[in-house]
Amino acid sequence: MANPKRKQSKRRSANRRAANAFKAPEFAKDTDGGLMRPHRVNPKTGMYRGRQVLDVEV
Numbered sequence: 001m002a003n004p005k006r007k008q009s010k011r012r013s014a015n016r017r018a019a020n021a022f023k024a025p026e027f028a029k030d031t032d033g034g035l036m037r038p039h040r041v042n043p044k045t046g047m048y049r050g051r052q053v054l055d056v057e058v
Contacts, residue, residue: 031047041053044056
């Protein structure tokens with residue numbers, strides 16, 4: 001079996017674990033003041049970047 005030549009530093013281990021950590025989704029404010037995921041159509045209003053792209057039945 002192959003073994004590591006040197007001990008892995010604590011910083012390198014922590015950086016690897018941090019890269020795999022769960023990140024909470026970020027939200028952007030819509031024109032109506034509500035929160036939504038960025039770069040997606042607002043499901044409530046059907047607006048994207050100030051334009052109506054979906055017909056939403058209210």
